[in-house]
Amino acid sequence: MQAFELLSAERTADALRLMAQHEGATVIAGGTTVIDLMKCGVTVPRVLIDITRLPLAAIEVDEKRIRIGALVSNSAVAFDKDVAHRLPMLSKAFLSGASGQLRNMATVGGNLLQRTRCPYFRDPASQCNKRNPGAGCDAFEGVHRGHAILGTSEQCIATHPSDAAVALIALDAIVEVSSPGGMRRIPVEEFYLVPNHTPALENVMLPGELITALEIPAGPAQRNATYLKVRDRSSYEFALVSVAAGLEFDGDTIVRARLALGGVGTIPWRVRAAEEALAGKKADADAFRAAAAAAVEGAIPRRDNAFKVELAKRAVVRALETVVRER
Numbered sequence: 001m002q003a004f005e006l007l008s009a010e011r012t013a014d015a016l017r018l019m020a021q022h023e024g025a026t027v028i029a030g031g032t033t034v035i036d037l038m039k040c041g042v043t044v045p046r047v048l049i050d051i052t053r054l055p056l057a058a059i060e061v062d063e064k065r066i067r068i069g070a071l072v073s074n075s076a077v078a079f080d081k082d083v084a085h086r087l088p089m090l091s092k093a094f095l096s097g098a099s100g101q102l103r104n105m106a107t108v109g110g111n112l113l114q115r116t117r118c119p120y121f122r123d124p125a126s127q128c129n130k131r132n133p134g135a136g137c138d139a140f141e142g143v144h145r146g147h148a149i150l151g152t153s154e155q156c157i158a159t160h161p162s163d164a165a166v167a168l169i170a171l172d173a174i175v176e177v178s179s180p181g182g183m184r185r186i187p188v189e190e191f192y193l194v195p196n197h198t199p200a201l202e203n204v205m206l207p208g209e210l211i212t213a214l215e216i217p218a219g220p221a222q223r224n225a226t227y228l229k230v231r232d233r234s235s236y237e238f239a240l241v242s243v244a245a246g247l248e249f250d251g252d253t254i255v256r257a258r259l260a261l262g263g264v265g266t267i268p269w270r271v272r273a274a275e276e277a278l279a280g281k282k283a284d285a286d287a288f289r290a291a292a293a294a295a296v297e298g299a300i301p302r303r304d305n306a307f308k309v310e311l312a313k314r315a316v317v318r319a320l321e322t323v324v325r326e327r
């Protein structure tokens with residue numbers, strides 16, 4: 001490992017000042033992504049700024065919203081009673097990620113900014129446009145069973161690995177981002193960037209910015225919801241396909257749907273077309289199958305990951321059935 005300087009801040013303003021003073025410095029929260037990437041040589045920071053002592057670890061609740069500080073642990077969100085009751089898809093998504101030990105260390109801000117699990121990205125001996133722009137992509141002809149079928153480009157087909165971000169995008173969450181110039185509020189739906197010709201650019205954050213919190217609307221409509229994760233083993237594994245689904249009813253008619261997919265997109269993949277297909281329909285098998293077909297529209301399957309198209313459709317139907325059953 002290359003030598004680095006470790007700095008730490010007690011207040012958000014101090015962290016922002018340190019970030020401005022040390023161009024290219026890397027922030028460290030739980031460290032469950034950063035340290036891995038340093039060990040395999042993908043990230044080689046000269047300065048690490050420890051933010052774990054900043055006062056950003058509170059969950060605040062009122063009638064209309066839940067605000068989660070960037071340093072709240074994944075476990076604390078998953079087990080918070082207000083989150084579990086009012087935003088069940090978010091609680092389940094956090095609970096489905098990683099392992100108990102990792103969830104205790106991992107923070108909300110770090111979860112949003114974790115990097116892809118594409119094995120070629122994490123192996124500096126491989127060609128990877130995301131790690132080394134213009135180098136090529138070994139996944140196209142190599143092992144790509146876990147890779148994306150939606151939002152891909154000629155440059156990159158890596159999936160975004162966060163479970164929580166899938167639920168957050170379906171919930172219309174807002175990311176609060178601070179810099180010395182003030183605060184920006186960015187909808188999660190506008191936060192991530194598909195790879196196009198610039199796979200190294202993964203989100204709209206600017207150098208020197210810090211995630212300070214997430215804000216999530218939490219009315220009654222978000223309560224009929226679930227998160228379904230399909231993976232090769234039942235714990236400590238990333239999604240092959242996941243579905244965040246929520247339904248709002250008037251009697252038996254769906255008034256509004258929320259639907260997003262994980263494990264299949266280069267970014268957490270909200271499927272507005274599927275949501276529209278469900279609105280105004282009875283919650284039955286025909287409506288769910290139509291929504292499932294709409295959810296994978298535009299998919300580009302490859303040699304090893306074509307199974308994800310059918311798997312995603314079935315997972316959408318099952319998630320919607322679960323929401324109806326648990327209503």
Ligand SMILES: Cc1cc2nc3c(=O)[nH]c(=O)nc-3n(C[C@H](O)[C@H](O)[C@H](O)COP(=O)(O)OP(=O)(O)OC[C@H]3O[C@@H](n4cnc5c(N)ncnc54)[C@H](O)[C@@H]3O)c2cc1C
Pocket residue numbers: 026027028029030031032033034035036070071074096097098099102105106107108109110111112113114161162163164209210211212236237238239
């Ligand atoms: C073995 C393993 C299995 C996993 N399985 C899953 C899984 O199934 N599902 C899932 O969703 N995740 C999974 N994860 C990922 C894990 O959830 C993330 O590593 C974790 O959430 C990152 O949080 P952290 O606080 O440790 O981030 P760190 O490692 O500290 O930081 C991650 C990135 O975010 C930046 N950063 C952190 N906080 C901020 C902030 N407030 N503002 C600006 N930048 C910031 C850092 O600079 C870094 O680039 C797994 C991880 C491991 C190691």
Ligand code: SF4
Pocket residue numbers: 116118119120121127128129130131136137138139140155156157158199
């Ligand atoms: S899929 Fe993306 S992350 Fe993986 S090797 Fe190709 S360019 Fe790199």
